[in-house]
Amino acid sequence: MATPWTPPADMKSNGSTVGGSLNVASYGAYADHLLAFRDFMQSNGVPLYSISVQNEPDFQVDYESCDWTAAQRTAPTPPTTGRSRSVSARTCSA
Numbered sequence: 029m030a031t032p033w034t035p036p037a038d039m040k041s042n043g044s045t046v047g048g049s050l051n052v053a054s055y056g057a058y059a060d061h062l063l064a065f066r067d068f069m070q071s072n073g074v075p076l077y078s079i080s081v082q083n084e085p086d087f088q089v090d091y092e093s094c095d096w097t098a099a100q101r102t103a104p105t106p107p108t109t110g111r112s113r114s115v116s117a118r119t120c121s122a
Contacts, residue, residue: 030069030076031083033092036061045092050100 034045035058042048050058062079069076082096 029078029080030065031080032062032065033083034094040094046090047088047093047095049095049097055103 034040035050035054037043037045039050039054039058039061040048041051058081062081066076066079081101082094084093086096087093088095
């Protein structure tokens with residue numbers, strides 16, 4: 029299992045890796061980002077069973093982080109690429 033601390037800054041509401049939230053328009057791109065990470069890990073001999081969307085989503089910190097509401101963590105991710113994918117608060121697979 030892997031857990032990111034934050035989406036890339038350009039996908040977030042505040043343009044920073046600290047705080048802010050994932051832009052709704054970036055949901056698909058973030059799913060692709062997580063899948064690319066999964067593919068990278070697999071190609072380097074580390075198969076992942078799951079990827080959570082966030083580590084400590086309800087904890088305010090002053091280092092790499094992202095604010096998530098319960099609705100954001102369970103929102104369906106619209107497909108934006110030809111890849112078949114499922115992204116939820118529990119798993120990330122294609």
